[in-house]
Amino acid sequence: MVKFYFNLKKKAWRSAVITVMVLLMLPVFTLAQGLEFKDGKKVSGREGEDGAVYKFPNVTKDVDGYIRINGRSSAGVKLTAIDLESTGWDKAFQPQIEYKNKSAHGSEKDWWMEFEVSFVSSKDNTPVAISSMDLTAIDIDGDGDNIYEWISLYGLDSYTTERRTSLQVLDILENILSVLTLTGKKFSGPLTQYNNIDTTATNVMATARFTNKSKFNIRAGGHSSDNDISTERMYAFWFKSFNYTAPVQGSLPVLLNSFTAKKTGNQVVLNWSTDMERDFSHFIVEKSANGKDYSDAGVLFTDGNSNSRREYSFKDDLKNSPSGLVYYRLKMVDLDGHYQQSDVRIIRLTEDKTAQNITVYPNPVVNDLRITLASGWQDKAVFIQVVNANGQSVMQISKSRASQTESISVNDLKPGLYTVRVLNGLESAQQRFIKAK
16 A cells, blocks of 8 residues: 655645644633523534534623534434424523434334534634533423433533432443443433423433533433334423532543553653542553453552542553554543543554654554654644545544544545645644545
8 A cells, every 4th residue: 555645834734733723722711601502593514414513602702602413313313493492491402303213224212313512712713612511401301101301411520410310320331442431421311291391390400510621412312112103302401500409419430631642762651631530549551462452551549539630640661562553541440449441542663664754554444543643743732634535624633632643533434535634833744545435
């Protein structure tokens, strides 16, 4: 396979670099009150279809909110309205979703539609992070017969429900790079139907706390005991907190802020930081030669609970490691023995001397594309962009502290020829790759 490498001229990428640096240093907005999602209008895509984007102006001072339809469980899931205004609460985001199992594949009893929520400055149209916000899902109930609603929230820091809640709360575990990872919480309601969108019915409500987020995902779904069902369900997400009679707060054991791996001589240096630790015990650094079978490489204990940034570092000797790839991940263990695992970081032991800045592999690729950076680019801010054969950007990722080898999922890309571009300050490099079926 022929590989293409070259550095792009500084002048040609000057404007792009400015954009990259803005993305890597997002302004943080502090809320004086809750966000208000009103008067949403479609700004791109086809109405109700995957990829459609809706703008909600001035959700808070100088900030616009955007809702993007990320996907749905099947063709039987339809968007009736992006934000109902004739009922419920005008300041809440209230999508109405229709489900017809006859239009779905097979006898699907669970259905959902996923939305991406993001925030952009109304002044210069750049992404902004909200320092702290609450999102309350209201009226997670049923139809009184055989349907109950559920919602999933991703990237939350903590959540609150009533002590005697009618909701079932479950961990969302996703397979990320062959690692089962905790990514959010799922709140499932009862079959009981509650009239209207009642903010006093706190037993079917859940409030999530998000910190320093410029975007996150939510799912609105349902479940039926009937294989042949046709229904419409309304959901209400209000960006504010409410008073619970007997509140119970749940939290993720640790909020991992960053995790990088860098090869230095015959050592790999792992650096990571946390923004929050709750009833947390220790980290286990796990290592693998094949990405499947892991062994313990080291253990680091913590000092207990924390609401501030904590930095950690671990060095692993590579003298006895086989050539090829080495995989690392963190196992984060609670005081009660429960644990979650981080994303995987990959180190390439054999360097490609022909590549000046980046090496992209495998090529062709089906699922995960790996990008190995030159040593001078590691542990620094980089911007990764994938463009198609027509020069259109189809993927953009910012890394505030890049590892030696970054991995990006290209599952959703159509088969064809693409170019991956990586920018680091005023330097840049690119390489072509083929997305196979």
